[in-house]
Amino acid sequence: MFIQLDLESSEPIYIQLRNQIIEGIAKKKLHPGDPLPSVRSLAADIGINLHTVNKAYQQLKQEGYILIHRQKGVVVNPDGFPKADNKYRKQLRNSLHPLISNSISRELSEEEFTKVCTDIFKEFAKEGENE
Structure with a gap:
């Protein structure tokens, strides 16, 4: 595994x-x-x-x-995975708050933060294609 x-x-x-x-x-x-x-x-x-x-x-x-x-x-789960609902979106916002505040405190720009997120999304998509 x-x-x-x-x-x-x-x-x-x-x-x-x-x-x-x-x-x-x-x-x-x-x-x-x-x-x-x-x-x-x-x-x-x-x-x-x-x-x-x-x-x-x-x-x-x-x-x-x-x-x-x-x-x-x-x-x-053979029925698939839970979809993003309002509860999940609220949880996501709560999880992102400390990450964003920490990034701002370290003088990481919004563009840099967004690029990191975009790069991770691309990494997941690329690895998913290879399976």
């Missing part, structure tokens, strides 16, 4: 794991219906506590990215 965690990061491991699975979906490395490793298997493969994997999986389940079946295991 494509998961690479930074154990020295200040970002919690379960958040890194959650974000990387969502990134895998966005880059089309994971598709609707694809199986994911079990909690125990992924924890052993990465070398982290199974409760950490479970916490990431529970968040992904709540957000609609994965389904957890007792018999089938963990799968990427």
